[in-house]
Amino acid sequence: MDSSGLDLVASSLLSLSVLFGVLLGAMFLLRRLRATAWGRRNAGPSPIKIIASRAMGGQNTLVIAEVEGQRFLLGVSRGGIARIGQVGGDE
Incomplete structure (x- = not known):
């Protein structure tokens, strides 16, 4: 392989690694935002509340x-x- 072929391979690998990094960053941000009020579909209070729960086996x-x-x-x-x-x- 000549140097132009190696440059093409290196450029492709760099592009793929940048794209992979951007996708990982987007996944991280989406997981963080899902727990915030911005990530909730229904921001209003729920009419149903769970007061307590107990596992019975x-x-x-x-x-x-x-x-x-x-x-x-x-x-x-x-x-x-x-x-x-x-x-x-x-009742």
């Missing part, structure tokens, strides 16, 4: 969720979500 979890001022005990498993009862009030 396996893939089963108990969750206390609040919706419009009412609290509910939910069972969450691989098979789905079930309302167990209302917390702090009569």
Whole structure:
């Protein structure tokens, strides 16, 4: 190979490494922005709040969720979500 061929290979490798660096930088910035308010689609407050959760073993979890001022005990498993009862009030 002559020197012009080596220059072409070196230039191509440099271009690829710069492009790779730009892509890595963009991925880093997108991950950082996703956690900010700018990265959220719905900036308003959610009507559903998770008050507490407790793992019960396996893939089963108990969750206390609040919706419009009412609290509910939910069972969450691989098979789905079930309302167990209302917390702090009569059903």
